[in-house]
Amino acid sequence: MKKRAVVISAFTPEARLKRRIRGHLRKLGFEHGPDGTLAPPSSSKESIRALHFEQRRDGLKDHRVFVRAALPKLEAYFANGSEVDPEKIQPRLELVEAGTWQSDLFRLASLSWSVPVSYGFGRRLRYLVWDDNNGKLIGIIALGDPVYNLRVRDEVIGWTVKDRSKRLVNVLDAYVLGAVPPYNMILGGKLVACLVRTKEVRDDFARKYGNTRGIISKKKKRAQLALITTSSSLGRSSVYNRLKLGSQPYLTPIGYTQGWGHFHVPDSLFADLRDYLRKKRHGYWDGHKFGEGPNWRLRTIRAAFDALGIKPDWLKHGIGREVYICEFASNARKLLRGESKKAIYRGLKSVSEVGALARARWMVPRAQTRTEYKDWKREQFAALVSFRRSRNEEPTNTPAQIVRKRETITGS
Known part of the structure; x- marks a missing residue:
């Protein structure tokens, strides 16, 4: 009809x-x-950031009272460029618990993202990534339940609908993943992304979710972390691409989403x-x-x-996100198809081991050729979590113009 x-x-x-x-x-x-x-209007990164402008502005307005209260207390945890010694960076993961000052710090750091981040849903593992060399924040990680329907993921695994229903419990999605200034200026984002695939994350997942009962299904599930997905909000990602340490790939691109959503x-x-x-x-x-x-x-x-x-x-906004997978277990696809019963974590490294490799592979070389990070002052972070207009800024600025000004601040 x-x-x-x-x-x-x-x-x-x-x-x-x-x-x-x-x-x-x-x-x-x-x-x-x-x-x-x-x-x-365009598929360029600048255009995509501009499209998120109003959504981000609304979010910062909603968090305005929180930022005013939290920033004076937590600003000291963000590094000055002069406090970062690339050759001595020592990453450490701290699992974040709700209702703590660490949770406030995570929230504050996430508000600096040019594309607003999700709060996640269902199971959640949130981390602060610290530099133990100076006690400053390198970045943040948040892992949560994956979306149920994701065509490119399901195709690369080789899932049937029944397989997915039974074994999606073994998959997480990295819905927040990145470094804060000045670490992002020396490819700290690559370090943070690699830290997702570490023994510490495996152990935290096993302790928290390895033997739980599904809220919807009410069934007891012995979850084994086999695969982590993530996606780039800005199309193709220069941070996630070619993300390998030695012979081990950490993130592998598998295709693009179809551009449906509500941002x-x-x-x-x-x-x-x-x-x-x-x-x-x-x-x-x-x-x-x-x-x-x-x-x-x-x-x-x-x-x-x-x-x-x-x-x-x-x-259908037409902005496809590039999707990546991190095969946490070496037999991840077989386990998710039901061809293996137990996850094999062969070659899985610790946070300190990954940190040493990433430091030598990316961060030290970048710091030697791009020294702007040394000029970063922690006081500049306030500009990333507010839309306060400077005296010289015209109120008629377009979203794209304001985004360009933000990029000048962050060096991203």
């Missing part, structure tokens, strides 16, 4: 909300392709869409609880679009 078109009067709340959505997408630079889907719907607009569904007494307006999966926000937006008569294709 053919679906009836939704007709909305020009002066109703629905019409005003539709105009706001269209205006927001035009402001970001999206155009409508010939098939009705959205066409992004182009910022929190303020999402709140209006939820309010619209609430007034219509739609079930999705307040349906967010654990067990409904990570796509609740996507489904909520889709439901609001459907009620407004907007094509769901508007959720």
Whole structure:
């Protein structure tokens, strides 16, 4: 049966909300392709950062009170460039517990990302990466439950739907992964990414999740960490590509996502869409609880679009993320297909061993050729977690212009 078109009067709340959505997408630079889907203004990294601008601004506004309270207490944990000795960097992982000052430091560091980070869902392992040589923060890692449907991952594993349902418990996703200044200026991001595949992470996973009961399935699961996925928010990643130490690959590219998502719907607009569904007494307006999966926000937006008569294709933003896998176990794919029963962690190194290799392979050579990191002052970090306008900055700056200014600060 053919679906009836939704007709909305020009002066109703629905019409005003539709105009706001269209205006927001035009402001970001999206155009409508010939098939009705959205066409992004560009696939360059600068353009992608600019597309996330409003989402990031909304997030920083929401965290403004936290930043004002936490930054004076925690700023000392960020290094000056002069305090970093590349030849003596000694990484250490600290598992973060909720409600601690370490949790606040993790949150503060994550707010400096140019693309807003997720809070994760389900199982979570969050780490601060310390430099024990000077007691300063190198970066942060967060591992959580993976998305259920990820075509490129499932194809490379060779999963059936039944396989995935039974063995997804052996997979995590690195949803936060990176270094903070000044370590990011000397390829500290590569070090942090490699630290995901270490004995310490394996042991933490085994202690916390090796013998637990699924919240949704209620079944007891003997999970073995076999595979970690991650993706680059900016398309192809210069940090993750060719990530090998010796003969061991740490991250392997396997393809791109199809460009569906909701990053182009910022929190303020999402709140209006939820309010619209609430007034219509739609079930999705307040349906967010654990067990409904990570796509609740996507489904909520889709439901609001459907009620407004907007094509769901508007959720296809066209920005594909490059997906990478870290084969934690040497028999990861066989274990995930059910061809092996026990994960084999042959050749798995400790944090200190990986740190020594990454230091010699990337960080010391980069520090010798790119010495700008020495000029970094920890006081500059405040500019990364706020949108305070300088006296000389025009209020008409576009998102892309502000992003360029941010890159000048971080050297990224």
